[in-house]
Amino acid sequence: MATLRITSDGDPHPVKAGINFVNDGVQSRSFPTHQILDQNHDFEFTYRAGSQTRDPQAVVVDSPIGITTNGVLIFGPGSKTRSLSVTAKSAPTNFTWNEVELPLDFITDACDGKPDETGQYTYRSGAFFSFGMQGNTKFEDSSSYYNDISNVFGSDKLRHDSDSGVTGGHSKIIGFAFDGYPIYGPYGFTNPNDASSPVVRMRSSYEKLSAPAQGRNYDYTQVSAGAFVEDHIYNPISSTGTLDEFNGRFCVTPDYLSGTYAYFLTFADVSLQQPEYPYIIGPSTREQRTA
Numbered sequence: 001m002a003t004l005r006i007t008s009d010g011d012p013h014p015v016k017a018g019i020n021f022v023n024d025g026v027q028s029r030s031f032p033t034h035q036i037l038d039q040n041h042d043f044e045f046t047y048r049a050g051s052q053t054r055d056p057q058a059v060v061v062d063s064p065i066g067i068t069t070n071g072v073l074i075f076g077p078g079s080k081t082r083s084l085s086v087t088a089k090s091a092p093t094n095f096t097w098n099e100v101e102l103p104l105d106f107i108t109d110a111c112d113g114k115p116d117e118t119g120q121y122t123y124r125s126g127a128f129f130s131f132g133m134q135g136n137t138k139f140e141d142s143s144s145y146y147n148d149i150s151n152v153f154g155s156d157k158l159r160h161d162s163d164s165g166v167t168g169g170h171s172k173i174i175g176f177a178f179d180g181y182p183i184y185g186p187y188g189f190t191n192p193n194d195a196s197s198p199v200v201r202m203r204s205s206y207e208k209l210s211a212p213a214q215g216r217n218y219d220y221t222q223v224s225a226g227a228f229v230e231d232h233i234y235n236p237i238s239s240t241g242t243l244d245e246f247n248g249r250f251c252v253t254p255d256y257l258s259g260t261y262a263y264f265l266t267f268a269d270v271s272l273q274q275p276e277y278p279y280i281i282g283p284s285t286r287e288q289r290t291a
Helices: 127-133
Strands: 002-008 041-047 064-068 073-075 113-115 121-123 173-177 182-184 187-189 199-201 206-208 232-234 248-251 260-264
Parallel strands (some): 073 121
Antiparallel strands (some): 206 232
16 A cells, blocks of 8 residues: 655645635635634545555544545535534533534535634535536636547536547546545446446435434424435435445546545535535545544
8 A cells, every 4th residue: 555645735725615715825714603724634634546455444523534635625415513603502411413404504605614713714515616626717627637629528627538448528637535446526437337327416325314313303394305424325225326424436547547545525406515424525534534
């Protein structure tokens, strides 16, 4: 196994961030609560790309589980907050608010990002892909991995072109989980073992419970389904799901033609406007995190 080291100031620039999406890298990007401030991120972890091992580790609320290629930390959707700021509703025992589903209460931007009290900016879903990375020339031109004109699918620099029998359109890597596996955008091969198979949008295998779980204390008219992390359940025989309980799978990719375990961003719609739970990584990572 290799070791991967990533250093970052945590500032998403040149990817858009902030309530008003100020994106010049100079002006402060202030939220109603806190301002985005530079950080001193320095992570070193075991890089497992090209392999697959399994030793799950649960995602802890408000703990980083990965980092994007623009240097922003990835967190799960669960919040340590118990009482909502707008409605003043409280989370019942053993239930956790889903920040992605409650952007007004948690004051997140269109990228489902926000700074905390220290100014550390983080992402909670793959919305950053659609509203910050995709079509953002400042970001796409910041790396040869994205802007190499020989490896671009049409005008989409975040997808691979066809090469050596590989079907065009597979997503490129947009981040790394701290258990060492790559995080891809939303597109992968229909057949995980066949790089010549058609490319499709990856789908989560989690579903919302048809009725509120025991102990929820609110019905779905009072607090909408999905507002709690516990409103979702993994369905291994989902009719639409393509990914496992970690929101990933072992598959061939244009970067790893012999196969790798990898996570994928999930969206509920073809226009990639509605992130789909668990969004980036499931309630557990596939392997123990070593960062």
